[in-house]
Amino acid sequence: MQSIREIFKIGRGPSSSHTMGPERACASMKNQYKTATAFEVTLYGSLAKTGEGHRTDYAIRQTFGEIPCHIVKNTQKTDLPHPNTLEIVALQNGHELARQTFLSVGGGDIRLAGEERAVGKAEVYPESSFTAIRALCEEGGVPLAAYVYRNEDGGLRRYLNEVWEQMKATVRKGLHTEGVLPGGLNVKRRAMELRQTGRREHNLIKKENFLISAYAYAACEENAAGERMVTAPTCGASGVVPAVLYYEKEMFGYDRDELVDALAVAGLIGQLIKTNASVSGAEAGCQAEVGSACAMAAGALAALHGRSIAETEAAAEMAMEHCLGMTCDPVGGLVQIPCIERNAVAAMKAYNAASLAEVVYDNRKISFDMVVRTMYETGRDLSSRYRETADGGLAKLYAEQ
Numbered sequence: 001m002q003s004i005r006e007i008f009k010i011g012r013g014p015s016s017s018h019t020m021g022p023e024r025a026c027a028s029m030k031n032q033y034k035t036a037t038a039f040e041v042t043l044y045g046s047l048a049k050t051g052e053g054h055r056t057d058y059a060i061r062q063t064f065g066e067i068p069c070h071i072v073k074n075t076q077k078t079d080l081p082h083p084n085t086l087e088i089v090a091l092q093n094g095h096e097l098a099r100q101t102f103l104s105v106g107g108g109d110i111r112l113a114g115e116e117r118a119v120g121k122a123e124v125y126p127e128s129s130f131t132a133i134r135a136l137c138e139e140g141g142v143p144l145a146a147y148v149y150r151n152e153d154g155g156l157r158r159y160l161n162e163v164w165e166q167m168k169a170t171v172r173k174g175l176h177t178e179g180v181l182p183g184g185l186n187v188k189r190r191a192m193e194l195r196q197t198g199r200r201e202h203n204l205i206k207k208e209n210f211l212i213s214a215y216a217y218a219a220c221e222e223n224a225a226g227e228r229m230v231t232a233p234t235c236g237a238s239g240v241v242p243a244v245l246y247y248e249k250e251m252f253g254y255d256r257d258e259l260v261d262a263l264a265v266a267g268l269i270g271q272l273i274k275t276n277a278s279v280s281g282a283e284a285g286c287q288a289e290v291g292s293a294c295a296m297a298a299g300a301l302a303a304l305h306g307r308s309i310a311e312t313e314a315a316a317e318m319a320m321e322h323c324l325g326m327t328c329d330p331v332g333g334l335v336q337i338p339c340i341e342r343n344a345v346a347a348m349k350a351y352n353a354a355s356l357a358e359v360v361y362d363n364r365k366i367s368f369d370m371v372v373r374t375m376y377e378t379g380r381d382l383s384s385r386y387r388e389t390a391d392g393g394l395a396k397l398y399a400e401q
């Protein structure tokens, strides 16, 4: 299993698979073929259908800079190695130098077509299931965060500190920014208003729900605006983990080291999902993006509160279990509706799962590994209409009205 650095990438929104992935593929071709005088990029599948809303064209042009680049969108071809496929041709004075097909497999990672491993990624964990990790840690009395540090390189804690600093900066900026998000849907930013509401007293609705939601909105609104953020595990699902950790810091005063350790656990859960299933909405629907983020956040909360590994597993398993079947149908192909609201609801759900796990963690019939496999199989069974194509669900009905 690869490093948890692959789960937390610091960059710009709004989409890890539609902006960060293509950006990396184009950078790879640009670096390999330095004498190229032009490039041609063909986008297929979800990249072709929702690339405009996700700002894929912009990311590609930014990467090639001064070098001319022709972008083609092919929505007809369906026999693809991955729902997010792009082919890049390097040209020199009109003659083809090279041609490579890349798959943007989620969370900003890319693979060359026909290859198993992501480009430039090493395996750092010998174990690749929660069951194996749990057995090892329980036998040796090793907390999950310590297991992560033992396997990763010495710079991981420093990197996670950077990740946490960026998450906090993103939430803070989002909480202080008003206005309308770009893209034409006229979606108003709501984070500031939610936080103000959360600071007042309420009889019926718990005020913490407003605050947790405010933090999730803040992170997601920054992502939707194309600002700096951290994937967790993707851009679209980047509000859930920061929301719960920011709330914990504000309400209970957890310190930086404790929050960074919780991030290590969240990253481990995310990497297990990415290794054994997918974190790509185009591949397995929103259950793979926001569902994974919800499981990461629930596990992080359990670990942060000093719960056992069994309780942490139950929290993550429950969070994912109750996101099963969640479709991806972004209105207008933008990472705004239902994405932003969905992150807030998932953050609140992570609290419910972590709370429930505290009592019902023993004698569980469903393991985390089992629910991850279920998520993947369910995702592969979903019609492509519900896998980031904006052809079905809310996207379709909104377009028809």
Ligand code: SF4
Pocket: 236, 237, 280, 281, 282, 285, 286, 287, 289, 290, 327, 328, 329, 330, 334, 335, 336, 337, 338, 339, 388
């Ligand atoms: S619906 Fe979910 S998976 Fe789809 S773009 Fe939005 S956050 Fe990502």
